[in-house]
Amino acid sequence: MTSPTPPAEPVYADRTFRSPAGMVGGALLLLLICWIGGDALFRGSGRVPWLALAGALTAVPLIVAFTLRPVVSANEQRIRIRNPFRTITMPWTEVADLRAGYSSELFTEGGAKYQLWAVPVSLRQRKKAARQQSRRSLDDPYDRTSATADVRDTKARTATADQTMADLRELAERAKAGAKPSASSSEGGAESAVSVRWAYEVIAPAVVGAVLLAIVWAAG
Known part of the structure; x- marks a missing residue:
C-alpha cells in the first residue's frame, strides 16, 4: 500500500x-x-x-x-540579486546582515559582501526624511499621536533604500525563524549554497x- x-x-x-x-x-x-x-x-x-x-x-x-x-527578487525562501555583471542567489539562512550606508550591501555568513545595485542610496532623500522626523518630534515632543494624524505618512519619513532594506531584513528574520534543517542542507546540498552566475x-x-x-x- x-x-x-x-x-x-x-x-x-x-x-x-x-x-x-x-x-x-x-x-x-x-x-x-x-x-x-x-x-x-x-x-x-x-x-x-x-x-x-x-x-x-x-x-x-x-x-x-x-x-x-539590476533587480532584487526575494521570497520566503531565498533572495536573488541581479547586478550589472553577476546574479547572486542564496537562501536566507546564508544571509548574515543587510545594511544601507553609502550603498546597499548584503553580508553572508561566510564573510562575503555583495552590493545591491537595484537599491541605490540617496543621501538627499535620507536627509529629507531625517528633517521630516525631526520636525515631527518638535511638533509632538511627547510622541502623542493626534486624532487627525495620517498614519499612512510613516513610510514617507523613511528613505526608500532604508525602507527596502528594512523589508528585506524582515523577510530574512521571518525565514530564519521558520527554517527547518533538511537532509539536503545538512549534507551541504544546493539549498545551502550561494550561487553566482556571470x-x-x-x-x-x-x-x-x-x-x-x-x-x-x-x-x-
Whole structure:
C-alpha cells in the first residue's frame, strides 16, 4: 500500500525591488543612442558608420547592465540579486546582515559582501526624511499621536533604500525563524549554497564592441 503523497509547500511570488530613476535614465540613454547612432549609421560616410556601430555595440549592453538589469527578487525562501555583471542567489539562512550606508550591501555568513545595485542610496532623500522626523518630534515632543494624524505618512519619513532594506531584513528574520534543517542542507546540498552566475550575455557584446571600436579607430 502506497503512502499518501504529502501536500506540496506553497510557492510564494517574488517581491521585486528596482530603481525607477535608473530605469527611466537608462531608457532615455538608449533612445539617445538610437537617435544619434542611427543617424550616423545611415547618413555617415567613410568610417563613421562603423564607428557608430561599434560604439553602440559597446554602449548599449553597458547601459542596460547598469540601469535596466539590476533587480532584487526575494521570497520566503531565498533572495536573488541581479547586478550589472553577476546574479547572486542564496537562501536566507546564508544571509548574515543587510545594511544601507553609502550603498546597499548584503553580508553572508561566510564573510562575503555583495552590493545591491537595484537599491541605490540617496543621501538627499535620507536627509529629507531625517528633517521630516525631526520636525515631527518638535511638533509632538511627547510622541502623542493626534486624532487627525495620517498614519499612512510613516513610510514617507523613511528613505526608500532604508525602507527596502528594512523589508528585506524582515523577510530574512521571518525565514530564519521558520527554517527547518533538511537532509539536503545538512549534507551541504544546493539549498545551502550561494550561487553566482556571470552575465556573459552582457559582457560578451560589450567586449566585442570595444574590440571592434579599437580596430576601426586604429585603422582610420
